[in-house]
Amino acid sequence: MMKRFLSVLLALMLAGPVLAQGGPLRLTITDGVIEPITFAAPRFEVETPGAEGVASDISRLVVQDLAGTGLFREVPSTAFISQITSFAQPVAFADWRAINAQALIVGAVAVSGEQMTVKFRLYDVFSGQELGQGLQFAGTTSGWRRVAHKVADAVYSRITGEGGYFDSRVVFVAESGPKDNRQKRLAIMDYDGANVQFLTDSSSIVLAPRFSPNGDRVLYTSFESGFPRINVLNVATVGRQQLATAPGEMAFSPRFSRDGQSVIYSLSNGGNTDIYRTDLNTGQHLRLTSAPSIETAPSLSPDGSQIVFESDRSGTQQLYVMSANGGEARRISFGPGRYGTPVWSPRGDLVAFTKQNAGRFHIGVMRLDGSEERLLTSSFLDEGPTWSPNGRVIMFSRETQGATGASSIYSVDISGRNLRAVPLQGGASDPSWGPLQP
Amino acid sequence: MTFLTKTAAALLILTTAACTNPDRLGGGGLNGQGAAGANAGLSGAASDPSSPAFFNQTIGDRVLFAVDQSTITPEGRAILDGQAQWLLANSDYRAVIEGHADEQGTREYNLALGFRRANAVREYLVSRGVPAGRLEVTSYGKERPIEICSNESCYAQNRRAVTVLSFSAITS
Numbered sequence: 001m002m003k004r005f006l007s008v009l010l011a012l013m014l015a016g017p018v019l020a021q022g023g024p025l026r027l028t029i030t031d032g033v034i035e036p037i038t039f040a041a042p043r044f045e046v047e048t049p050g051a052e053g054v055a056s057d058i059s060r061l062v063v064q065d066l067a068g069t070g071l072f073r074e075v076p077s078t079a080f081i082s083q084i085t086s087f088a089q090p091v092a093f094a095d096w097r098a099i100n101a102q103a104l105i106v107g108a109v110a111v112s113g114e115q116m117t118v119k120f121r122l123y124d125v126f127s128g129q130e131l132g133q134g135l136q137f138a139g140t141t142s143g144w145r146r147v148a149h150k151v152a153d154a155v156y157s158r159i160t161g162e163g164g165y166f167d168s169r170v171v172f173v174a175e176s177g178p179k180d181n182r183q184k185r186l187a188i189m190d191y192d193g194a195n196v197q198f199l200t201d202s203s204s205i206v207l208a209p210r211f212s213p214n215g216d217r218v219l220y221t222s223f224e225s226g227f228p229r230i231n232v233l234n235v236a237t238v239g240r241q242q243l244a245t246a247p248g249e250m251a252f253s254p255r256f257s258r259d260g261q262s263v264i265y266s267l268s269n270g271g272n273t274d275i276y277r278t279d280l281n282t283g284q285h286l287r288l289t290s291a292p293s294i295e296t297a298p299s300l301s302p303d304g305s306q307i308v309f310e311s312d313r314s315g316t317q318q319l320y321v322m323s324a325n326g327g328e329a330r331r332i333s334f335g336p337g338r339y340g341t342p343v344w345s346p347r348g349d350l351v352a353f354t355k356q357n358a359g360r361f362h363i364g365v366m367r368l369d370g371s372e373e374r375l376l377t378s379s380f381l382d383e384g385p386t387w388s389p390n391g392r393v394i395m396f397s398r399e400t401q402g403a404t405g406a407s408s409i410y411s412v413d414i415s416g417r418n419l420r421a422v423p424l425q426g427g428a429s430d431p432s433w434g435p436l437q438p
Numbered sequence: 439m440t441f442l443t444k445t446a447a448a449l450l451i452l453t454t455a456a457c458t459n460p461d462r463l464g465g466g467g468l469n470g471q472g473a474a475g476a477n478a479g480l481s482g483a484a485s486d487p488s489s490p491a492f493f494n495q496t497i498g499d500r501v502l503f504a505v506d507q508s509t510i511t512p513e514g515r516a517i518l519d520g521q522a523q524w525l526l527a528n529s530d531y532r533a534v535i536e537g538h539a540d541e542q543g544t545r546e547y548n549l550a551l552g553f554r555r556a557n558a559v560r561e562y563l564v565s566r567g568v569p570a571g572r573l574e575v576t577s578y579g580k581e582r583p584i585e586i587c588s589n590e591s592c593y594a595q596n597r598r599a600v601t602v603l604s605f606s607a608i609t610s
Contacts, residue, residue: 179586205581207545221549226534227576228549250553250577253546266546268577271508271557273550294550310547317547340544354544380588383544399541401588430545 025102025124025131027071027159029392036073037102037159039066042084043077044107044118054116054141055109058148062105065152065166065192069393070418072159075101087119096125103131105155114140118147122155132158145194146437153436165388166191169434170395171209171218171235174198175407175427182427186220188235191388191433193409193422199238208253208384209233211434212260218432219254219263228252230265232280243278253296258304264288266296275309277324288326299343299351300324308332308342308351308368319353321368332370341384345391350414352385352394363396365414376416380405386433395422397429490531490603493524500600501559505542505593508554510562518559521601522566529572532606535559537577540593545579552577552599559599 027037041063044055066072082095087108096104107120121134135154137147146167153164174187174196183202186209189195199218200206207228209220218233222242228250230243243263245251254265262279273294278285289295293313300307301324308321314331317338322329333339337357344351345365355362355375361382366373381399388394392413398421399407407429409422422428482489484496493499499521501514510518525531537552537559556575564570585592 180583182581184581205578207549207579207581223578223581227574248574250549252549266550268550268553271554271561271575273553294547294554296546296550297544312547317544340547356543381541403586403588405586405588 024127024129025159026161029071029160029162034071036071038073038075038100039103039105039155040075040077040080040096040099040101041066041105041107042080044109044120045084045087047087047108047110048112051109051111051116054111054144055107058109058118058144058151059107061145061148062107062152062155065149066155068192068418068420069156070413071156072103075099087121091123093123093125093128096123101125103155103159105151107151111141114142116141116144116147118151120151120154122158145190149190162392163390163436165390165393165433165436167437168389169215169437170386170409170422170431171199171211171434172409172431173206173209173429174424175429176202179403179405184429186218186233187428188218189422189424193424196424199233199235200240208430208432210255210432212256213258213435214260215434215437217256217260219256219265221252221254230254230263232263244283253298255299258300258302264298264300264307266298275307275326286326288322288324289329290326297341301344302346302348306344308344310340310342317356319351319370332366332368333373334370335373343385343387345387346389347391350391352387352414354383354385354396363394363412365394374414374416376412376414377410377419382410384430386431388433389436393418395431395433397431399429487524488528493521493528493601493603497521497524499602500598502594503555503597503599505540505597506551508551508558510558514559515562518562519566522563522568525563525568525572530605531603532572532574533601533603534574534576535563536582536600536602537575538582538596538598538600539580540596541580541583541588542593543580545581549577549579552579555597555599559601563601 043059046052046055063074067074079099082092084106104123104125110117117138119136122131124131149167152166156164168191171188173184175184177183184206185202186199186206188197204224207221209218221228222231229245230251231240233240250268252266254263264277266273267276274289275295275298276285276287291313293311295311298307298309305324307324310317311320317340319333319339319342320329320331337355339353339355341354342351350365352365355364360378362375363377363382363385364375380401383397385394385396393411395411397407398410399405407427409428409431412419482491484491497520498517501517535556537556539548539551560573560575583596585595
């Protein structure tokens with residue numbers, strides 16, 4: 001695991017001015033209806049014998065990443081007028097304009113043994129300019145998916161002006177078995193459901209894993225003692241430690257602080273649940289709430305100064321914001337129904353939440369003052385949102401109803417568009433989206 | 439409560455906690471396997487008032503709750519009165535009270551709600567004279583339903599607190 005580190009070897013020769021006259025290719029992501037950017041991605045050029053397969057695989061995955069956002073639409077190769085026969089040849093922009101491809105992605109793959117190098121360039125077809133600089137990645141052929149994700153991230157980033165999220169991983173709970181004897185184990189996957197690896201066995205219930213900010217560790221709730229306890233798992237070694245919890249106490253709903261050095265979580269004692277913070281290095285802990293009601297699901301703001309959490313102090317589950325050191329909390333949710341599992345967006349501008357109203361569950365977002373509430377989904381049971389690294393997409397769990405009900409992981413963008421299931425074998429729940437990989 | 443990580447202390451506490459949970463009678467749910475909350479497979483006949491089977495079947499090992507509530511109902515009090523009498527008469531037994539919720543709720547909230555329910559049962563049993571040290575509580579939230587349909591007839595059975603007996607020579 002984590003062995004296929006990629007390096008950006010060098011930027012290829014400088015292109016001309018990035019901003020062309022007549023308006024560069026730029027997609028500004030807004031909440032309004034958008035027209036997808038059209039792009040053509042001819043199969044990456046095969047520079048060495050034996051690179052055909054990986055060149056096709058990479059090209060296809062770049063297309064899948066971009067088209068999967070709903071922000072880009074592929075122009076199929078059957079429409080192409082000209083072909084790209086050489087990475088170095090000048091682009092016949094007129095041929096790509098004629099088929100209304102706004103962006104053109106050109107790449108080349110060379111393989112030597114298990115090593116490969118992948119180059120790509122992005123062109124703004126209508127201004128006839130290269131967008132950004134050519135990039136070259138080196139890695140092993142077995143790491144082709146990450147290279148493809150990195151190419152797609154660069155394309156996404158150059159066209160939208162925002163960070164990408166394709167070269168990222170998600171830790172989640174893999175599920176099997178019927179509802180009354182469900183087996184759960186921790187697993188990790190690429191954002192698109194590929195490369196699933198199990199991190200624990202299913203000998204005890206595990207819940208709600210949460211990535212550390214740099215993705216090196218995972219916090220989760222385990223029932224291996226018969227009581228909910230918080231474990232810290234090292235992703236690379238799969239080594240585990242348990243946070244010490246006194247007998248009679250239950251600890252759950254953990255999240256890392258933004259520096260990864262402490263944990264905020266819920267602790268139940270004597271039937272009452274409050275929020276605590278524990279420093280992982282010193283073991284010092286601080287009680288942040290002190291109310292007879294249920295306080296749980298804490299999530300820190302990106303600057304670490306505030307915590308959004310849920311509480312039923314008003315009589316039903318609602319969302320509150322307080323200082324990261326505790327103290328007075330202000331309620332931010334006021335719509336009909338109940339609100340839980342708030343998660344602060346990485347941009348800091350929104351909180352995602354689970355809402356229950358009139359027998360339905362929703363994933364929604366709102367501003368931190370509670371304004372502009374927007375429900376993105378509606379189903380029998382949606383819960384547990386997690387943000388993409390760039391704050392544009394949310395993953396969550398969806399459970400279907402009835403005796404044969406099963407869980408799946410879905411994603412939706414924050415405008416409510418592009419709802420799709422993450423393709424996985426078997427049931428899956430409680431996703432936590434990790435950072436963009438280095 | 440000391441919160442330590444990366445030290446053996448964490449394991450030590452875990453081990454201690456495990457020791458206070460000796461062999462449990464029935465598939466009560468240690469390690470989360472088959473934690474339906476039923477004290478299945480117990481020794482003793484239901485006709486023997488000192489048997490766990492009598493506790494589970496004749497007295498009743500569980501009480502049910504209204505939606506989003508942890509208040510013990512009058513029916514629940516009658517069952518718990520019986521449980522308290524049995525536990526006082528059979529002092530070699532300890533119990534873990536498992537709180538559960540139906541699936542209509544978020545995972546974290548349901549864990550906290552299950553804990554509230556288990557604690558309400560524990561407090562009631564203590565108020566009836568059962569030594570607090572013989573009673574532990576845990577919560578499975580919505581993770582271990584015993585009925586799996588998605589309507590009220592099943593939900594009502596899942597909103598429960600189950601008193602799971604274990605035989606123990608350890609005195610509290």
